[in-house]
Amino acid sequence: MTPTAPLRSRKAQIDRVATSLFRARGFAATSMRELATELGLEAGSLYSHIKSKEEILHRVCFGLADDFFAAFATATTDTAVPIATQLRLAIEGHVRVLTRDSAASTVFLQEWRHLSEPARTEFLALRDRYEAAFRALVQQGIATGELHAPDASFVTLTLLASLNWLPAWYRPDGNLTPDEIAHRLAEQLLQGLEGRRVSG
Amino acid sequence: MTPTAPLRSRKAQIDRVATSLFRARGFAATSMRELATELGLEAGSLYSHIKSKEEILHRVCFGLADDFFAAFATATTDTAVPIATQLRLAIEGHVRVLTRDSAASTVFLQEWRHLSEPARTEFLALRDRYEAAFRALVQQGIATGELHAPDASFVTLTLLASLNWLPAWYRPDGNLTPDEIAHRLAEQLLQGLEGRRVSG
DNA sequence: TATGCTTGCTAACGCTCGTTAGCAAGCGAA
DNA sequence: TTCGCTTGCTAACGAGCGTTAGCAAGCATA
Numbered sequence: 050m051t052p053t054a055p056l057r058s059r060k061a062q063i064d065r066v067a068t069s070l071f072r073a074r075g076f077a078a079t080s081m082r083e084l085a086t087e088l089g090l091e092a093g094s095l096y097s098h099i100k101s102k103e104e105i106l107h108r109v110c111f112g113l114a115d116d117f118f119a120a121f122a123t124a125t126t127d128t129a130v131p132i133a134t135q136l137r138l139a140i141e142g143h144v145r146v147l148t149r150d151s152a153a154s155t156v157f158l159q160e161w162r163h164l165s166e167p168a169r170t171e172f173l174a175l176r177d178r179y180e181a182a183f184r185a186l187v188q189q190g191i192a193t194g195e196l197h198a199p200d201a202s203f204v205t206l207t208l209l210a211s212l213n214w215l216p217a218w219y220r221p222d223g224n225l226t227p228d229e230i231a232h233r234l235a236e237q238l239l240q241g242l243e244g245r246r247v248s249g
Numbered sequence: 250m251t252p253t254a255p256l257r258s259r260k261a262q263i264d265r266v267a268t269s270l271f272r273a274r275g276f277a278a279t280s281m282r283e284l285a286t287e288l289g290l291e292a293g294s295l296y297s298h299i300k301s302k303e304e305i306l307h308r309v310c311f312g313l314a315d316d317f318f319a320a321f322a323t324a325t326t327d328t329a330v331p332i333a334t335q336l337r338l339a340i341e342g343h344v345r346v347l348t349r350d351s352a353a354s355t356v357f358l359q360e361w362r363h364l365s366e367p368a369r370t371e372f373l374a375l376r377d378r379y380e381a382a383f384r385a386l387v388q389q390g391i392a393t394g395e396l397h398a399p400d401a402s403f404v405t406l407t408l409l410a411s412l413n414w415l416p417a418w419y420r421p422d423g424n425l426t427p428d429e430i431a432h433r434l435a436e437q438l439l440q441g442l443e444g445r446r447v448s449g
Numbered sequence: 450t451a452t453g454c455t456t457g458c459t460a461a462c463g464c465t466c467g468t469t470a471g472c473a474a475g476c477g478a479a
Numbered sequence: 480t481t482c483g484c485t486t487g488c489t490a491a492c493g494a495g496c497g498t499t500a501g502c503a504a505g506c507a508t509a
Contacts, residue, residue, distance in 0.1 A: 074362075075275060075277055075362070075363070077275055077277035077278040078277040078363065159359065162274075162275070163275070163278065198437070199433075200433075203433060203437065204437070206414065206418060207411040207414070207434065207437060207438070209414075210410050210411045210413070210414030211407040211410045211411050213410070213414070214406065214407070214409075214410030214413070214414075218406060233399075233400075233403060234407065237398070237403065237404070237407065238407070
């Protein structure tokens with residue numbers, strides 16, 4: 050039924066509701082009592098299913114990190130494909146993960162800093178690794194002459210920024226499907242990078 | 250001394266320290282006792298200078314909103330200037346505000362949702378008005394043929410997203426000055442929009 | 450000298466927080 | 480039927496929260 054998580058386990062249901070609350074109010078401003086009420090039970094009952102509030106945040110953040118890495122790997126498996134195409138596929142994969150569960154994506158992007166150590170440091174390392182993978186792709190594209198830009202880091206930062214703003218305005222019932230959005234974003238971002246124009 | 254706020258009033262000093270804490274930990278996760286300690290005094294003493302915790306957030310958010318509007322107005326006063334140039338100036342102005350006080354900018358961008366009503370709604374109205382002004386500029390540019398894009402809304406969203414990610418990675422002691430960053434960002438974003446290429 | 454503003458303290462208020470202990474009902478598997 | 484897992488309750492813990500009241504020292508101005 051719900052596109053984001055299976056209904057079978059109570060734990061998954063808690064994660065799902067908590068994620069949407071974390072998105073709406075922020076992690077620190079969401080209370081366990083609020084979460085329990087939303088689920089129709091008492092605060093103490095939550096602890097039959099989870100160990101702590103932060104455990105939920107941890108699962109959301111690291112779960113989504115896995116998704117992003119998986120999407121990127123899929124987009125870049127075939128090294129025979131032109132870099133520009135690989136980058137386009139990576140962008141589309143990234144957007145697909147973002148739109149599949151925009152509540153979780155927002156939490157992933159905004160609330161990770163409420164992770165305590167060492168999870169916080171681990172998370173940042175993952176994020177850096179992901180950005181580095183994107184940057185390497187851009188750099189490769191510049192080296193082969195497929196992409197034109199003076200600075201791969203700069204390009205990568207603005208590119209991911211454009212993409213990561215998506216959960217802030219994306220609405221599943223909007224007039225663009227996730228794939229259309231992904232395609233448009235890739236088009237718009239790469240037109241500049243590729244230095245060519247498709248139409249007027 | 251400090252580039253962000255004058256030292257003369259204790260109130261301004263509280264605002265400045267609070268802003269940096271709000272940025273680091275988030276508004277909800279920052280306690281008044283923590284803020285007081287950082288300032289070398291007791292929690293109760295803060296209330297000789299401010300009315301509430303939220304008052305600080307309010308001042309930061311609405312103060313920066315004023316700055317953004319002022320910068321945009323300055324960039325677009327001369328209507329004889331080509332739209333593409335006005336847009337470039339608006340981008341550079343926006344970046345200048347962002348980099349002048351990146352802690353306050355981060356709070357402005359991330360923590361506004363902890364404003365209670367009606368301030369929250371007022372803030373969102375301001376933000377919408379600002380985005381609409383940018384969008385109108387883009388739309389005008391498309392109409393005159395100076396800019397090429399299928400959808401002004403889409404362009405504006407990704408454009409502002411790229412810019413607003415800046416406080417997340419900008420470091421005042423980095424190897425690019427704010428003006429260089431502003432120029433590069435404008436260049437990179439408009440090269441795509443303008444459909445031309447400066448160099449290889 | 451008197452006024453009033455700025456600045457800061459101590460002590461405490463009512464409240465909410467995340468979490469735990471102990472108990473119990475339901476239910477599928479052995 | 481018994482075992483054990485899932486699910487949920489009530490009651491309470493210690494801690495921290497934002498905020499207030501009441502008081503007082505310092506200091507510039509009138």
